[in-house]
Amino acid sequence: xxxxxxxxxxxxxxxxxxxxxxxxxxxxxxxxxxxxxxxxxxxxxxxxxxxxxxxxxxxxxxxxxxxxxxxxxxxxxxxxxxxxxxxxxxxxxxxxxxxxxxxxxxxxxxxxxxxxxxxxxxxxxxxxxxxxxxxxxxxxxxxxxxxxxxxxxxxxxxxxxxxxxxxxxxxxxxxxxxxxxxxxxxxxxxxxxxxxxxxxxxxxxxxxxxxxxxxxxxxxxxxxxxxxxxxxxxxxxxxxxxxxxxxxxxxxxxxxxxxxxxxxxxxxxxxxxxxxxxxxxxxxxxxxxxxxxxxxxxx
Amino acid sequence: xxxxxxxxxxxxxxxxxxxxxxxxxxxxxxxxxxxxxxxxxxxxxxxxxxxxxxxxxxxxxxxxxxxxxxxxxxxxxxxxxxxxxxxxxxxxxxxxxxxxxxxxxxxxxxxxxxxxxxxxxxxxxxxxxxxxxxxxxxxxxxxxxxxxxxxxxxxxxxxxxxxxxxxxxxxxxxxxxxxxxxxxxxxxxxxxxxxxxxxxxxxxxxxxxxxxxxxxxxxxxxxxxxxxxxxxxxxxxxxxxxxxxxxxxxxxxxxxxxxxxxxxxxxxxxxxxxxxxxxxxxxxxxxxxxxxxxxxxxx
Amino acid sequence: xxxxxxxxxxxxxxxxxxxxxxxxxxxxxxxxxxxxxxxxxxxxxxxxxxxxxxxxxxxxxxxxxxxxxxxxxxxxxxxxxxxxxxxxxxxxxxxxxxxxxxxxxxxxxxxxxxxxxxxxxxxxxxxxxxxxxxxxxxxxxxxxxxxxxxxxxxxxxxxxxxxxxxxxxxxxxxxxxxxxxxxxxxxxxxxxxxxxxxxxxxxxxxxxxxxxxxxxxxxxxxxxxxxxxxxxxxxxxxxxxxxxxxxxxxxxxxxxxxxxxxxxxxxxxxxxxxxxxxxxxxxxxxxxxxxxxxxxxxx
Numbered sequence: 001x002x003x004x005x006x007x008x009x010x011x012x013x014x015x016x017x018x019x020x021x022x023x024x025x026x027x028x029x030x031x032x033x034x035x036x037x038x039x040x041x042x043x044x045x046x047x048x049x050x051x052x053x054x055x056x057x058x059x060x061x062x063x064x065x066x067x068x069x070x071x072x073x074x075x076x077x078x079x080x081x082x083x084x085x086x087x088x089x090x091x092x093x094x095x096x097x098x099x100x101x102x103x104x105x106x107x108x109x110x111x112x113x114x115x116x117x118x119x120x121x122x123x124x125x126x127x128x129x130x131x132x133x134x135x136x137x138x139x140x141x142x143x144x145x146x147x148x149x150x151x152x153x154x155x156x157x158x159x160x161x162x163x164x165x166x167x168x169x170x171x172x173x174x175x176x177x178x179x180x181x182x183x184x185x186x187x188x189x190x191x192x193x194x195x196x197x198x199x200x201x202x203x204x205x206x207x208x209x210x211x212x213x214x215x216x217x218x219x220x221x222x223x224x225x226x227x228x229x230x231x232x233x234x235x236x237x238x239x240x241x242x243x244x245x246x247x248x249x250x251x252x253x254x255x256x257x258x259x260x261x262x263x264x265x266x267x268x269x270x271x272x273x274x275x276x277x278x279x280x281x282x283x284x285x286x287x288x289x290x291x292x293x294x295x296x297x298x299x
Numbered sequence: 300x301x302x303x304x305x306x307x308x309x310x311x312x313x314x315x316x317x318x319x320x321x322x323x324x325x326x327x328x329x330x331x332x333x334x335x336x337x338x339x340x341x342x343x344x345x346x347x348x349x350x351x352x353x354x355x356x357x358x359x360x361x362x363x364x365x366x367x368x369x370x371x372x373x374x375x376x377x378x379x380x381x382x383x384x385x386x387x388x389x390x391x392x393x394x395x396x397x398x399x400x401x402x403x404x405x406x407x408x409x410x411x412x413x414x415x416x417x418x419x420x421x422x423x424x425x426x427x428x429x430x431x432x433x434x435x436x437x438x439x440x441x442x443x444x445x446x447x448x449x450x451x452x453x454x455x456x457x458x459x460x461x462x463x464x465x466x467x468x469x470x471x472x473x474x475x476x477x478x479x480x481x482x483x484x485x486x487x488x489x490x491x492x493x494x495x496x497x498x499x500x501x502x503x504x505x506x507x508x509x510x511x512x513x514x515x516x517x518x519x520x521x522x523x524x525x526x527x528x529x530x531x532x533x534x535x536x537x538x539x540x541x542x543x544x545x546x547x548x549x550x551x552x553x554x555x556x557x558x559x560x561x562x563x564x565x566x567x568x569x570x571x572x573x574x575x576x577x578x579x580x581x582x583x584x585x586x587x588x589x590x591x592x593x594x595x596x597x598x
Numbered sequence: 599x600x601x602x603x604x605x606x607x608x609x610x611x612x613x614x615x616x617x618x619x620x621x622x623x624x625x626x627x628x629x630x631x632x633x634x635x636x637x638x639x640x641x642x643x644x645x646x647x648x649x650x651x652x653x654x655x656x657x658x659x660x661x662x663x664x665x666x667x668x669x670x671x672x673x674x675x676x677x678x679x680x681x682x683x684x685x686x687x688x689x690x691x692x693x694x695x696x697x698x699x700x701x702x703x704x705x706x707x708x709x710x711x712x713x714x715x716x717x718x719x720x721x722x723x724x725x726x727x728x729x730x731x732x733x734x735x736x737x738x739x740x741x742x743x744x745x746x747x748x749x750x751x752x753x754x755x756x757x758x759x760x761x762x763x764x765x766x767x768x769x770x771x772x773x774x775x776x777x778x779x780x781x782x783x784x785x786x787x788x789x790x791x792x793x794x795x796x797x798x799x800x801x802x803x804x805x806x807x808x809x810x811x812x813x814x815x816x817x818x819x820x821x822x823x824x825x826x827x828x829x830x831x832x833x834x835x836x837x838x839x840x841x842x843x844x845x846x847x848x849x850x851x852x853x854x855x856x857x858x859x860x861x862x863x864x865x866x867x868x869x870x871x872x873x874x875x876x877x878x879x880x881x882x883x884x885x886x887x888x889x890x891x892x893x894x895x896x897x
Binding site for chain 3: 001003005020021023025027047049051083084271272273274275295297298299
């Protein structure tokens with residue numbers, strides 16, 4: 001697992017600003033056993049605690065800070081999650097894996113959906129084109145566990161395929177990805193009963209000299225012309241090595257449901273021994289400015 | 300601990316049927332220390348997560364499925380337990396053990412009360428004659444911890460004795476068991492303030508050639524003539540080896556408070572490395588049909 | 599971590615008495631990583647379960663027992679905490695440490711604030727002069743995590759300094775401690791918006807032959823003349839070795855907000871292998887008599 005902590009500054013479009021301590025603790029438990037025939041059975045579970053919310057068990061968007069402790073200052077903090085999340089179980093043999101429970105989800109797991117991880121905290125994740133409109137592994141809570149989450153992953157050489165389904169809006173989603181000459185192309189589609197869920201997505205990513213570049217698109221429903229509604233989502237992101245121990249990440253993203261174009265830049269500096277210094281600055285799709293800075297350590 | 304996952308099919312007497320993913324994750328922590336005089340002090344605690352319920356923290360009987368996710372389909376799923384259960388503490392020296400907290404309970408721990416473990420999930424546990432009308436170690440919740448749960452276990456050669464007590468209905472229960480020529484005879488009695496609690500129970504178990512057979516009886520209050528009420532509970536169960544890596548379990552059980560005789564059959568096939576394939580079919584005392592199939596792995 | 603269990607007897611000023619099983623399970627996780635430059639980053643988290651309350655998540659003062667299980671007897675028991683507490687993160691280099699989250703707190707961590715640990719359970723902690731009127735590491739819950747808890751600890755030779763701050767009542771507190779000829783002198787001060795919070799405190803502790811002795815004082819607001827209100831708090835406590843494996847602790851404490859002088863005596867007897875027998879008797883500041891006896895084991 002890992003821990004991270006630092007400072008997070010936030011200034012919303014409405015001019016409400018705050019500076020708070022931010023932190024996460026993640027203890028990951030991967031328990032496995034292997035049959036005589038070589039099939040690996042396992043479970044992944046996390047004990048995680050963030051302070052990214054309004055109250056215990058309630059998370060909050062960066063755009064909606066409130067006065068959580070009643071002292072007259074606006075803040076953004078505080079929820080305590082205390083136990084394990086929903087469990088993902090799997091059986092794996094060769095390039096084939098079947099998962100049930102708190103599944104990864106095909107859209108979430110599609111190459112190019114997390115082209116970068118901005119700053120210390122990830123900021124607004126506006127650079128994740130499918131915009132969380134599909135099943136995803138939930139580190140805090142239950143995810144699709146208990147709602148018949150099932151998925152099949154297959155990979156062979158340069159090809160990978162992933163199909164996932166759950167009773168969350170009767171979602172079924174899948175992607176196909178292929179790597180050719182160092183470039184990975186991926187195409188995904190989803191069918192569900194939930195208005196606003198992603199319909200299809202496409203990404204392409206690879207390297208130009210010292211830079212890793214990803215272009216991603218998702219059709220998250222037809223454009224409603226409503227902020228926070230549905231529509232197209234575009235992302236262009238890159239990572240550049242700057243010296244032996246430092247890299248810089250940048251992105252620009254826009255969506256029909258944003259008020260503004262979203263963009264950001266960060267740095268990650270390796271301190272050795274599994275520790276790193278990280279920080280970033282971004283302007284979100286809802287015109288909130290986020291700045292974070294801190295340390296992450298793996299254990 | 301162990302993980303298990305698979306498919307569970309259910310068809311109730313009212314004709315409501317559903318097929319769902321079933322799973323359990325159990326991480327068991329046994330922490331002990333030994334004094335210079337050889338007394339072992341310890342604690343047992345579990346981090347467990349099932350999907351055997353209606354909602355977080357609420358379990359459900361197999362007979363009462365509901366539409367948990369509001370999609371119009373009947374289902375049976377979903378609760379997420381996230382932390383540790385009530386703790387059992389103990390001090391052990393030679394054949395004597397004193398336990399406090401989330402105690403095992405004398406009726407629950409009596410030989411012959413769990414003659415088999417049907418299929419992947421255990422099904423309705425109709426083959427447990429005392430019908431959970433006494434203190435028992437609670438893997439999900441608090442059990443008798445916090446309610447002055449105390450128990451004493453003693454064994455010497457072929458004799459074992461267990462007395463438990465708690466403030467749950469001021470229960471006090473005990474059993475005496477003796478093994479003679481490969482057959483184990485056990486007799487238990489309980490006094491409590493709870494109507495419907497087990498009054499006494501008796502079991503006998505042993506081997507006929509390749510088969511392990513158990514006969515169990517519990518007097519769970521006088522017969523009220525009410526379904527789900529009180530009365531006698533009978534169980535006959537057996538386990539048979541079928542080949543080197545496979546066994547088959549069967550049971551038949553009846554109780555005054557059942558609508559129908561309960562019966563079932565299962566198989567367990569060892570896949571090596573602590574993994575096994577399991578499945579079973581049963582018809583419960585309330586005329587619900589259960590079928591499960593899946594895998595279990597120890598870690 | 600450790601476990602402890604035993605018996606706790608309680609007799610309040612109102613004459614309500616009860617005898618209950620008491621227990622605690624604490625699993626402590628200290629996760630760290632060290633950078634190439636020698637800075638240690640880490641997190642401390644506990645999975646703890648006590649039965650020291652009225653219900654899950656609700657603790658209770660020894661003076662206010664209730665009939666928690668509705669059986670007509672007064673009792674004091676039962677809460678089950680199931681997950682991890684708030685996390686304390688830190689970065690440490692040489693004698694300097696910065697902590698954030700569920701911070702230790704300068705008043706809580708000040709030398710002389712825990713001169714002894716009475717009996718099995720700690721009893722009423724009347725011998726902790728600052729009376730928990732400041733930030734402190736919370737083993738059950740969130741503490742100052744999520745409320746911008748920050749602290750800096752520095753030590754060099756005989757000198758130690760600790761400053762802590764949080765958004766809990768905008769508390770800021772600090773102490774300076776110095777050890778001279780085997781005696782440790784400490785002085786602390788706090789500013790906060792919370793009526794009744796400690797204003798300043800002073801302690802001195804050291805050894806007289808076989809005895810460790812501590813004198814502590816805290817000004818917990820001006821004397822309101824109200825029981826349970828605010829005012830001065832004095833503590834005198836000592837520990838004496840009695841034979842090779844046994845020690846005895848005693849204390850006497852008084853506060854303006856007590857109804858009576860508080861005092862107590864205990865013993866700790868080492869059983870080897872990280873196990874010990876412990877017990878104590880005290881009369882609290884609210885005239886409740888507490889007697890406990892039991893075992894503690896480290897793992």
